[in-house]
Every structure is written in structure tokens, then in C-alpha cells.
Amino acid sequence: MASHSDGIQGRPTLADVAARAGVSQATVSRALADSPLVNEQTRRRVWEVAERLAFQPNRLARSLRRGATMAIGLVVPDVATAFYSTALKGVQEVVEAAGYHVLVVSTERDARREREAFASLRAHQVDGVIVATSGGYESLGVPAVFIDNVPAAPGTVAVALDNAAGVALLVEHLVSVHGQSRIAYVGPPETVGSGGGAEGAGRERLEAFRAAIGRAGLALPPEYVRLAGHVDWEGTAPALTAELLALPAPPDAIVAGADLLALGVLRGLRDGGRRVPEDVALVSFDEPVFADLLDPPVTSLDRHDREIGRRAGRLLLDALTGAGPAGDTVERVPLTLHARRSCGCGG
Amino acid sequence: MASHSDGIQGRPTLADVAARAGVSQATVSRALADSPLVNEQTRRRVWEVAERLAFQPNRLARSLRRGATMAIGLVVPDVATAFYSTALKGVQEVVEAAGYHVLVVSTERDARREREAFASLRAHQVDGVIVATSGGYESLGVPAVFIDNVPAAPGTVAVALDNAAGVALLVEHLVSVHGQSRIAYVGPPETVGSGGGAEGAGRERLEAFRAAIGRAGLALPPEYVRLAGHVDWEGTAPALTAELLALPAPPDAIVAGADLLALGVLRGLRDGGRRVPEDVALVSFDEPVFADLLDPPVTSLDRHDREIGRRAGRLLLDALTGAGPAGDTVERVPLTLHARRSCGCGG
DNA sequence: CTGAAAGCGCTTACAG
DNA sequence: CTGAAAGCGCTTACAG
Numbered sequence: 001m002a003s004h005s006d007g008i009q010g011r012p013t014l015a016d017v018a019a020r021a022g023v024s025q026a027t028v029s030r031a032l033a034d035s036p037l038v039n040e041q042t043r044r045r046v047w048e049v050a051e052r053l054a055f056q057p058n059r060l061a062r063s064l065r066r067g068a069t070m071a072i073g074l075v076v077p078d079v080a081t082a083f084y085s086t087a088l089k090g091v092q093e094v095v096e097a098a099g100y101h102v103l104v105v106s107t108e109r110d111a112r113r114e115r116e117a118f119a120s121l122r123a124h125q126v127d128g129v130i131v132a133t134s135g136g137y138e139s140l141g142v143p144a145v146f147i148d149n150v151p152a153a154p155g156t157v158a159v160a161l162d163n164a165a166g167v168a169l170l171v172e173h174l175v176s177v178h179g180q181s182r183i184a185y186v187g188p189p190e191t192v193g194s195g196g197g198a199e200g201a202g203r204e205r206l207e208a209f210r211a212a213i214g215r216a217g218l219a220l221p222p223e224y225v226r227l228a229g230h231v232d233w234e235g236t237a238p239a240l241t242a243e244l245l246a247l248p249a250p251p252d253a254i255v256a257g258a259d260l261l262a263l264g265v266l267r268g269l270r271d272g273g274r275r276v277p278e279d280v281a282l283v284s285f286d287e288p289v290f291a292d293l294l295d296p297p298v299t300s301l302d303r304h305d306r307e308i309g310r311r312a313g314r315l316l317l318d319a320l321t322g323a324g325p326a327g328d329t330v331e332r333v334p335l336t337l338h339a340r341r342s343c344g345c346g347g
Numbered sequence: 348m349a350s351h352s353d354g355i356q357g358r359p360t361l362a363d364v365a366a367r368a369g370v371s372q373a374t375v376s377r378a379l380a381d382s383p384l385v386n387e388q389t390r391r392r393v394w395e396v397a398e399r400l401a402f403q404p405n406r407l408a409r410s411l412r413r414g415a416t417m418a419i420g421l422v423v424p425d426v427a428t429a430f431y432s433t434a435l436k437g438v439q440e441v442v443e444a445a446g447y448h449v450l451v452v453s454t455e456r457d458a459r460r461e462r463e464a465f466a467s468l469r470a471h472q473v474d475g476v477i478v479a480t481s482g483g484y485e486s487l488g489v490p491a492v493f494i495d496n497v498p499a500a501p502g503t504v505a506v507a508l509d510n511a512a513g514v515a516l517l518v519e520h521l522v523s524v525h526g527q528s529r530i531a532y533v534g535p536p537e538t539v540g541s542g543g544g545a546e547g548a549g550r551e552r553l554e555a556f557r558a559a560i561g562r563a564g565l566a567l568p569p570e571y572v573r574l575a576g577h578v579d580w581e582g583t584a585p586a587l588t589a590e591l592l593a594l595p596a597p598p599d600a601i602v603a604g605a606d607l608l609a610l611g612v613l614r615g616l617r618d619g620g621r622r623v624p625e626d627v628a629l630v631s632f633d634e635p636v637f638a639d640l641l642d643p644p645v646t647s648l649d650r651h652d653r654e655i656g657r658r659a660g661r662l663l664l665d666a667l668t669g670a671g672p673a674g675d676t677v678e679r680v681p682l683t684l685h686a687r688r689s690c691g692c693g694g
Numbered sequence: 695c696t697g698a699a700a701g702c703g704c705t706t707a708c709a710g
Numbered sequence: 711c712t713g714a715a716a717g718c719g720c721t722t723a724c725a726g
Contacts (some may be wrong), residue, residue: 030693061719408703
């Protein structure tokens with residue numbers, strides 16, 4: 001190893017490079033930063049030595065000195081959910097290109113773990129955060145961008161799906177293409193997580209559903225709306241579905257407000273002996289993974305997980321470099337419908 | 348905020364606590380570490396002040412001084428794959444309880460990104476790494492635990508699925524329960540990723556397949572073995588399946604060596620107009636997500652993603668604390684078969 | 695253009 | 711039991 005042949009023990013430091021290049025640490029630091037303050041010949045010599053020693057600046061020391069860590073935090077309810085892990089990749093793609101690193105913390109939708117998440121990011125002194133909160137949010141005094149759920153607070157920067165338009169697409173498809181009129185809704189909870197009072201995508205989708213049903217001139221019996229809790233959607237949706245099926249006038253179509261709910265509803269319909277779409281049609285807000293391989297393939301809105309991550313990353317970088325708008329920016333990602341068999345389409 | 352009422356600007360430091368507690372920084376440092384070297388009264392006073400100021404030690408400074416970051420790296424080919432994101436949660440569960448943090452880096456199975464991953468972890472000076480390599484591995488001079496693929500190098504610490512026993516279960520089920528004799532295999536590549544020459548789960552599964560077919564006294568025409576490349580399994584498996592179907596004597600059953608391959612094979616069979624399991628039976632090594640909701644539900648080995656992460660985390664902690672065996676430890680996670688309709692079972 | 699020196703916020707021998 | 715001081719490895723005014 002170079003470090004051995006050069007008599008350096010362990011990782012080479014700025015001082016090692018300086019000694020071998022015959023200049024001061026300050027000059028090495030400037031040269032490696034390609035500062036215009038340093039002579040071209042000196043710069044080249046320093047780079048040569050640095051490369052020979054495979055010198056890598058110690059990030060800890062640099063961060064301590066600079067007061068910036070070049071790390072950003074990403075808080076998600078559950079990294080093992082396709083949406084969040086894919087969004088993570090979008091975030092990484094954008095921020096790593098700008099030299100930042102991502103610290104992911106998964107809260108498992110637990111209030112305690114959520115607090116710990118923010119404490120941890122604070123301790124790591126991240127320069128900014130991207131938050132898919134399932135409830136709580138605690139300012140770290142650094143720029144924040146929200147995804148998934150958009151807090152009502154002023155000054156919020158966020159990127160979210162166009163929930164209202166998306167739900168409208170689903171309902172209108174059921175009504176105008178398939179002539180459905182008895183349409184129920186199984187959706188995420190109205191309030192977000194444990195934070196108490198926060199509102200987000202769940203509320204938006206529910207309101208959009210009510211509005212779309214209204215616009216179509218259809219009746220919406222209160223019992224046609226079933227909302228899940230904050231955890232285990234896939235597990236609870238079958239029971240909500242069973243409740244719908246047990247109604248004196250059960251629905252002929254169900255709109256699921258999220259992919260995992262759609263899978264649960266599908267299971268519930270199957271458990272209840274209903275054929276999809278013949279007995280009950282099903283459409284889903286988010287596309288389930290491998291939607292086309294399911295039985296039946298599920299009609300849903302196309303996903304934009306990675307794109308959401310990318311946009312959030314860009315908004316955060318803007319905020320970090322002071323390039324972005326000060327706040328109150330909510331980017332809405334437009335959605336398109338992908339018709340498959342579960343709604344009654346040919347597929 | 349406490350910091351304001353106490354006249355501190357920004358984050359409180361050890362010096363702030365020391366000044367207010369009327370002791371030296373050294374004493375504060377020791378008191379907060381609950382060192383026995385400090386007087387009980389002093390200790391209490393220091394804690395009181397620290398809590399009043401909401402003091403949190405600066406990890407950067409601590410790490411720089413101690414030479415340990417309390418961070419570990421996790422290198423995976425793709426965080427958005429269920430296996431890796433779930434394993435990540437298992438790792439986090441274990442190591443966060445011990446005060447460590449996890450830096451995740453997703454290589455996208457790209458040789459360049461893989462090198463960058465290790466460079467990045469080196470720069471972050473992680474205290475250890477857990478590697479699900481898709482090829483390369485570059486020692487960082489810190490303890491490493493491998494998952495998924497086990498390098499042949501001596502001294503390796505790893506946790507992996509019991510590939511051999513798992514494949515045997517699948518083949519034996521097809522043979523003894525369903526009387527299949529024309530069984531083909533669509534599997535992961537023999538060598539692992541871009542590293543060149545490394546061998547891993549792909550090789551183990553293939554060899555186990557050959558051995559199991561042999562033990563059953565069946566013939567294995569060379570053309571019954573199709574291996575995928577390193578990327579886009581879901582996309583390439585349909586073509587491999589088509590090749591099998593085009594054979595003069597096509598197989599009656601297919602063993603897929605991984606979940607994404609199984610989904611691709613399923614698509615290929617469907618594209619080829621074959622009914623599953625009537626025309627061609629299908630079994631999968633890993634269980635696909637929502638395997639029970641697929642058409643047909645897919646027979647597969649139960650997953651242990653999170654458990655693998657937990658075990659890897661524990662092995663790494665052992666190595667970090669010097670408690671563990673020096674090396675050459677390969678934990679094998681036993682697998683069980685979950686029969687569903689795709690193999691011909693009632694399901 | 696270059697260097698000597700201070701300082702980021704901790705921990706830990708060393709001395710008392 | 712406690713404190714003064716050094717030092718982890720950088721960056722950056724400050725002075726030349």
C-alpha cells in the first residue's frame with residue numbers, strides 16, 4: 001500500500017500531503033479545493049502527492065470546522081414500502097450528484113421512534129431534511145421538504161401527488177366507462193399519524209372522492225366510506241371490505257385510496273366470495289407492485305415514486321443553496337389512469 | 348427556547364454546560380459519561396444543567412476525537428427491492444439499539460457506483476460494514492459482514508439463506524408431490540456482479556438444482572438451465588421462458604431461482620399462452636411480494652429478510668466489540684416451503 | 695501566492 | 711475527585 005511505502009501509519013492526512021509536497025497544510029487545503037489563490041505548479045504538485053497517497057479528506061474534521069455536514073436526513077414511515085424506498089432512490093440520485101449524503105430513518109409509524117428519528121438527525125447535524133411524516137415533525141432549524149403529506153403550516157415546501165385530480169380520474173372512469181353508481185371508498189385515515197390534528201393525503205383523497213361522487217350526481221351513503229387506521233392497511237382492509245359487503249345495499253364498485261388498501265380489499269372480496277370485477281369492481285389510487293400479475297390485474301393510477309424523490313431532492317438543494325423560493329411551494333405531480341381488468345376493462 | 352434564556356447562541360456546547368455548572372469541560376465530559384471518577388453531587392449538578400440546556404454532544408467532534416463514528420455502512424444492490432429494504436430494517440433494529448447508525452448505499456448493480464459506495468463509506472469512516480455485494484468488495488479496514496452472497500475468501504463472516512436445502516425442497520416437492528420429471532431452471536447468474544470471478548448464491552442454487560435433479564434420478568438436458576444476467580431479472584426472464592417453451596421437448600415445470608425471476612417466468616408463460624400450473628408448473632425460491640394474490644398464487648420458500656438483517660447486525664456488533672468469532676462464520680438461515688397453486692397444489 | 699495560527703467541540707492522558 | 715492542556719484533521723481569517 002502507498003501508505004506503507006511512504007511510511008504513513010493509517011490514513012494519510014493533510015499534514016502528510018503537506019510534508020511530502022513541501023508546502024503548508026493551508027496550501028494543500030487550498031490546492032485540493034482548486035482555489036484560485038494557489039499557483040498552478042504548486043496545485044499540480046499537491047494533487048500528484050495527494051493522489052499518490054490516495055489522500056481523502058476526513059469528512060468529520062471538515063464538517064466540524066465548516067459547520068456543515070453535507071448530509072441530509074430522510075424520515076419515512078417505513079423504508080420497506082415500495083413508495084418510500086423508491087422515493088429514496090430518487091432523492092439519492094439528485095443529492096448525491098451535489099455531494100450530499102442521505103441518512104435514512106424509518107419510524108415504523110411509531111410516535112416514539114419518530115421523536116428518536118428527529119433527535120438522531122439533529123445529533124448528526126444534517127444540513128436539511130426530507131420528511132414523509134406519519135404525524136410528528138419537529139423543526140431542526142434546517143430546511144425541510146415534505147413529501148407524501150403536506151402540513152398546513154405556512155412556509156411549507158412540499159411535493160405531493162395531485163390527490164384530488166387522481167381520485168377524480170378513478171371515480172369518473174367507473175362512472176362514465178362502466179356506468180357504476182354504487183361506489184364505495186376504502187381509504188387512508190383523514191388525519192396523519194400520531195401527530196394529532198395534522199392533515200394530509202388521506203383527507204385530500206376522501207374529500208376528492210366525495211366531490212367526484214357529487215359531481216357525478218350520485219348518492220353517497222355514509223356507510224360507503226370506510227377509513228383504515230394508521231397501521232397494517234393490508235391487514236385491516238379485508239375487514240372493512242367485509243363490512244361493505246354485509247350492508248343491506250352493498251356497493252358494486254370500490255375505490256381504494258392506496259395500494260396496500262387495494263390489496264387488502266382484493267383479499268376481502270375474495271374471502272367474501274365475490275368475483276372481481278363481475279360482482280364488485282375495484283380501482284386503486286396507487287398502483288400495487290406487479291399490478292399486472294395480480295388476479296385480476298388492478299386498475300390504478302401510475303406511480304411516480306422516484307420522481308417525487310427527485311423533486312424533493314431538488315427543492316431541498318435549492319433551499320440549501322439559497323436558490324429556491326422561500327417557502328409555500330407545493331409541487332403537485334400529475335397522475336394518469338392505467339385501466340386493467342379489475343374495473344371491468346378488457347385488459 | 349432554553350438556549351435564548353441562557354444567553355447561548357445556537358447549539359449549546361460542553362463549554363456552555365461547564366460554565367453554568369461551575370466546573371471544567373473535562374468534568375462535564377466525565378459526568379455525562381457517568382464516569383465513576385466524578386463526585387455524585389457534581390454529576391447530578393452537571394446533568395441538571397445539561398438537561399436544562401438540552402445539551403447534545405456534537406457527534407462530529409466526538410467521532411473526530413475518538414476515531415470511531417458509531418456508524419456502520421450497508422451496501423446493497425438496490426434498496427427498492429423488498430429483500431434489501433426489509434433486511435435494512437432488521438439491521439437497524441439491532442444496531443440502533445446498540446447506539447450505531449446505518450448509512451445505506453444502493454449501488455444499482457453498477458460497477459462505478461459500487462466503487463463510489465465504498466469510497467463514500469470510507470470517507471464517512473464507518474466502524475463496520477454489512478455488504479450485499481453484487482460483485483465488488485473493497486476492504487475498508489473495518490469489520491465486514493456479508494449477506495446474500497458469501498465470498499469464498501477465508502476469514503469471511505456472513506449470513507445467508509440455506510440455498511442448497513431450499514432448492515432441494517422445491518425440486519423434491521415437484522417430484523414427489525406432483526410427479527414432475529421434466530423440470531427446468533431459470534436462475535440468477537453463477538458469478539456475482541461485476542467483480543469478476545466472485546461466486547455466490549447463484550452458483551449455490553444452480554449446483555443444488557443439478558444435485559437435486561440427480562438425486563431424483565431425472566435427466567437434465569443442458570438446455571433446461573437458463574441463467575439471467577445481473578440486471579433486470581423481471582424483464583429478461585420472459586425471454587428465457589420463451590426459449591424453454593420453444594424447445595422440441597419443453598419442460599412441464601420450472602424452478603425460478605429468485606422472486607423477480609419467478610414473476611418474469613410467470614409473465615413469459617402467460618405470453619406463451621400456457622396455463623399455470625396445468626400446462627407448466629412454477630415454483631420460486633424466494634416468495635414474491637403478495638405471492639398469494641398473484642394469478643396463480645406462487646409456491647415458494649418463505650422469506651426471512653428481516654431476520655437476515657438482524658443476524659448480520661448482531662454478527663457485526665460482535666465483531667465491533669471483539670466478542671465475536673474471528674472469522675469464517677457463515678450462518679445459514681433454514682427455509683420452509685409454502686405450497687400454493689402454481690405448483691399444482693390445491694391452494 | 696503562501697504560511698503560521700486559531701479554532702470547530704469534544705475526550706483523555708497527565709498532573710495534582 | 712478535578713482541571714489545564716493537548717490533540718483529533720481540517721478550513722480560513724490574518725499577515726506577509
